[in-house]
Amino acid sequence: MMDLVEIFPAFLLVFVRVTSFFLMMPLFSYRTVPTTFKVGFGFFLAVIMFIEMDAPALEIDGVYYLLIIKEALIGILLGFIAYLIMSAIQTAGGFIDFQMGFGMVNVMDPQTGAQSPLMGQYLNIISLFFLLMVNGHHLIIDGIYYSYQFIPLDQAWLPLGSEHLLQYVLKSFSTMFLIALQMSLPVVGCLFLVDVALGITARTFPQLNIFVVGIPLKIGVSLVILMVVMSTMMAVVSQIFETMLTTMRGLLHLFGGL
Template identity: 85%
Template structure:
């Protein structure tokens, strides 16, 4: 029979890592997801994980409290990397908003409580639906489950000062910007051509008030291009999901010293 007093310290470490991951993880970290659900779901998920991993026997001494901090840091870092990669969608929307003339218009995101670009919020909602449709949230939960194969509970240190870890984070950050540029490039490039055409028109017909004509024209062209390239954008979003999972795996490899 399993002794609860012997297994509770290891279970608590699993619970800390899972709930810390939910603090930053896309979708589960949003305000509209109640705290009661997060804690309850994290508890039962940690319970399932605990009975499927080889949990060591631990004692609640001074080293144990350092292990709790280590587990919280792992969960927050993994969730932050997933959230960082998904932020490419918001950045792409910001690029599009700037060219459309919506650069001064921000909306309050009820999920995060922060201001976000108008088109970035629109693309983010579509991408979240796409993430749920392809069961991407299941893959993220799989990531935190398999993290124990890379970073065991008894590992007392994390190589946070490693040069390879910092380079990997910077590389993921630059890749996220590249994907954001790929997503926004069709609309931004089309609007650049519209700006060039409006500039030529303004020089050809000085009596025409180009500012009155240009703003609605750019907005109309933007929505037309968005409808045409939305399928291509979703391909970039699927690549973004792959990058998110690859980044999480790479971070786990580096934190585990593999």
């Protein structure tokens, strides 16, 4: 019993980091995933991680409560960075919706409970299937699994006020928009050409009601272009997964002061 009492504080820190990571990370943080599954999976993953690490002996005192806050911040920030990069898919869908004429149309996302663009939700579902197909969720879990190589349990501080950390987060934010632009550019570019052609047609044939013709034409063209460039979009989605893992690894380096 004494051994369990000695190792419990360190195990609790591991459990806090894992469960707080599941609060924000893609796929595992969705509302459709039962809370009991999240807690149970986090518990067993924490047990596996704790068995394989050389955990220090800790005492429950004032410093220990600061360590709990630090572990929760690490998990939440890692999950937030992963979620930020993955949100590029819905941002790309928002760009496409605006050009298609679906800018006012939003659907309820049952996974997050928030309003999301129509095409963004469609691309997000396909990307999640692609993520599961290539075992990307295993790589995401690896990110929290190997985080203790960079940030040990007994590290009592995080460089949250570091200039390099703020620049890194802003760079990740800009990278998300750049990837979203790459995903939406084929469809948005083609729809821009359609708008130009409709404008020329409206000037050439003033008696033609261009608004009645233009909206279904833009929708049809965008759907055709989506079918043509879907394989290219999945290549960009694979780039998103790679960027997400690289960004998480870089954030761990900054947290660990490496």
